[in-house]
Amino acid sequence: MSNHHVDKPTFLIAAGIIFLVCIPLVLAPEQGGATLKAIHQWITGSLGFLYVIAASAVVIFLGWLAFGRYGKVKLGDIDDQPDYSTFTWVGMLFCAGVGAGLMYWACIEWAYYYDTPPFEAEPGSAEALRWASSYGVFHWGITAWAFYCLPAIAIAYPYYVKKVPLLRFSTGAHYFLGKNPAGGAARTIDLLFMLALLGGAGSSLGFSTPMISAGISHLTGIEQGFGLDAAVVMLCIALFAGSVFFGLEKGFKKLSGLAVQLAIGLLIFIVLAGPTAFILNSGVNAIGHVIQNFVSMNTWTEPFGDSGFVKDWTMFYWAWWIAYAPFVGLFVTRISRGRTIQQVITGMLLFGSLGCAVFYIVLGNLSLYHFLEGNVDVVTLLKEHGGKDVIVAALDQLPASGLVIFIFMIVSILFCATTYDSAALTLAGAATKKLPIGENPARWHRIFWAMMLGVLPITLLFVSGLTTLQTVLLIVSLPILLIGVMMSVALVKSLREDFSPAQTTQVEQEKGPSPEAIKELHPTPTS
Numbered sequence: 001m002s003n004h005h006v007d008k009p010t011f012l013i014a015a016g017i018i019f020l021v022c023i024p025l026v027l028a029p030e031q032g033g034a035t036l037k038a039i040h041q042w043i044t045g046s047l048g049f050l051y052v053i054a055a056s057a058v059v060i061f062l063g064w065l066a067f068g069r070y071g072k073v074k075l076g077d078i079d080d081q082p083d084y085s086t087f088t089w090v091g092m093l094f095c096a097g098v099g100a101g102l103m104y105w106a107c108i109e110w111a112y113y114y115d116t117p118p119f120e121a122e123p124g125s126a127e128a129l130r131w132a133s134s135y136g137v138f139h140w141g142i143t144a145w146a147f148y149c150l151p152a153i154a155i156a157y158p159y160y161v162k163k164v165p166l167l168r169f170s171t172g173a174h175y176f177l178g179k180n181p182a183g184g185a186a187r188t189i190d191l192l193f194m195l196a197l198l199g200g201a202g203s204s205l206g207f208s209t210p211m212i213s214a215g216i217s218h219l220t221g222i223e224q225g226f227g228l229d230a231a232v233v234m235l236c237i238a239l240f241a242g243s244v245f246f247g248l249e250k251g252f253k254k255l256s257g258l259a260v261q262l263a264i265g266l267l268i269f270i271v272l273a274g275p276t277a278f279i280l281n282s283g284v285n286a287i288g289h290v291i292q293n294f295v296s297m298n299t300w301t302e303p304f305g306d307s308g309f310v311k312d313w314t315m316f317y318w319a320w321w322i323a324y325a326p327f328v329g330l331f332v333t334r335i336s337r338g339r340t341i342q343q344v345i346t347g348m349l350l351f352g353s354l355g356c357a358v359f360y361i362v363l364g365n366l367s368l369y370h371f372l373e374g375n376v377d378v379v380t381l382l383k384e385h386g387g388k389d390v391i392v393a394a395l396d397q398l399p400a401s402g403l404v405i406f407i408f409m410i411v412s413i414l415f416c417a418t419t420y421d422s423a424a425l426t427l428a429g430a431a432t433k434k435l436p437i438g439e440n441p442a443r444w445h446r447i448f449w450a451m452m453l454g455v456l457p458i459t460l461l462f463v464s465g466l467t468t469l470q471t472v473l474l475i476v477s478l479p480i481l482l483i484g485v486m487m488s489v490a491l492v493k494s495l496r497e498d499f500s501p502a503q504t505t506q507v508e509q510e511k512g513p514s515p516e517a518i519k520e521l522h523p524t525p526t527s
Contacts (some may be wrong), residue, residue: 006442007431009187010187013191014191014198014431017195044315044474047478048301048310048311049301052300052301054322054484055143055146059298062146065153065341066342070499071341071342073157073161074339075160075341076161077160080160084335086347090351090355092335093347093351093352095415096328096422097145097324097328098140099415100412100413100416102356102415104387106356106359107363107366107390107394109360110132110367110368111132111378111379112382114128116307117132117309119300120307130289133282133289136364137290139317140317140360141290141353142349145348147318147322148324148332149332150484150488151325151326151328151330152330152348154329154490155171155329156333156337156344157341158171158174161498162174162494167429168193168429169192170186170190172483172487172490172491173185173483173486174494175489175491175493176486192479192483193430193480193483194431196324196477197323197324197327197423197426198476208412210386212413214388214389215391215392216228218392218405219402219406232413236417237453258414259414259417262407262411266404267359270366270404278365279365279366282365282368287357322480323476323480325484326480330426331425331426366395375397376390376393378390378393395408420450425441427449427453428441428442428446431449
């Protein structure tokens with residue numbers, strides 16, 4: 001058990017900071033909310049351009065990495081085969097990366113854009129509808145999964161190829177850490193990652209918990225409020241703490257499989273029982289619209305207007321993905337041994353983006369259809385009561401609506417559980433001194449972080465407000481953005497040292513390199 005010893009400085013500092021942040025917010029929620037709002041305005045006004053630049057840079061970098069000379073490099077030993085089938089692998093990474101936040105925003109995001117559209121479109125116009133129905137697909141698309149994918153590759157290469165015995169965020173900066181991969185610099189990087197994950201997880205639960213509460217209230221008649229919200233958080237914590245207790249194979253793998261199967265069944269039912277033609281037509285149009293305008297959407301900084309769209313939405317989403325990226329990267333590293341760099345990049349960007357697009361196309365167009373038909377006044381309901389009531393009202397238009405809402409809530413809870421199950425696993429790994437390949441942190445350690453993941457969301461629910469959640473994401477994502485640049489440089493330098501141009505040209509020219517050829521090209525593992 002010596003390999004599972006807790007890294008006490010990292011453990012204690014991370015846990016202590018969470019309590020130091022939460023206590024003032026609980027004791028003085030109004031002052032805390034005002035302070036966070038001021039910080040939000042400063043970051044978006046002064047540093048927002050960094051997020052937009054990073055969005056384009058990460059997509060270009062991963063494209064170069066996947067289809068260039070290093071794409072065929074295997075993340076593992078020569079004879080390693082993937083630990084999981086492609087379907088299971090995709091399901092696990094998807095559940096780790098989306099959470100119940102996808103269920104929340106997919107239903108209602110278009111309504112915000114319809115009322116305050118991008119690119120100076122007229123609110124409520126046909127042009128606003130085109131942007132509204134497609135912008136969510138963009139925000140949860142290739143750029144989002146590129147942010148997730150970068151640390152996955154940067155960590156997996158030194159962990160599986162260079163044999164660095166530490167499954168931590170700082171492992172991605174191994175090239176610069178030299179012979180002291182667990183020293184003060186590494187601990188600082190890991191501490192920043194842990195705070196980013198706790199902030200990102202807290203914000204995500206802050207979005208999805210009221211939605212789950214609204215569904216429970218609709219089905220049972222229990223009054224909505226902070227008490228019900230807190231009970232939902234505790235239910236999610238209990239579920240993913242149990243999953244963490246049973247481990248990756250018996251816990252997370254089964255939960256993620258169940259979540260994916262129920263979600264697929266729910267989406268198929270909505271398409272068949274709902275406005276089928278409208279959902280499919282609008283979905284095809286949305287995907288085409290994103291493809292046609294991807295470069296403009298990915299580089300728009302709104303320099304000649306002041307609608308606030310980029311600051312309030314695109315920067316918010318990029319901050320969310322950046323805050324979550326270390327966690328998703330660590331988890332994807334954990335399940336990706338035996339796959340090539342190209343397989344991981346294309347798999348995450350393609351399957352992750354398509355999966356999110358399907359949710360937006362089905363759930364978003366369901367509520368959009370009933371708005372256009374006059375069945376549910378989504379825009380007014382959103383302003384007066386919030387997104388949680390919009391979602392229940394839209395699902396209530398379907399046949400067997402009670403059963404549909406019940407399954408929707410179950411899927412949302414499972415997505416919460418699978419996301420924070422993997423989050424607890426990676427947090428425990430970050431605060432463990434040494435973690436050999438294939439092993440998990442101590443069970444009590446994983447359960448402790450499962451519990452800690454509930455502290456911040458309950459606090460944020462108490463403070464309340466979308467700006468509060470957005471600000472937390474912006475604050476915790478800034479240092480991760482800078483560390484991501486360092487990781488990119490470290491990865492390229494390591495690859496260039498391990499693979500000469502002459503060697504990698506041979507890999508590019510072969511369609512499935514023989515084991516002998518791979519052995520010649522594979523670097524000698526070093527620590």
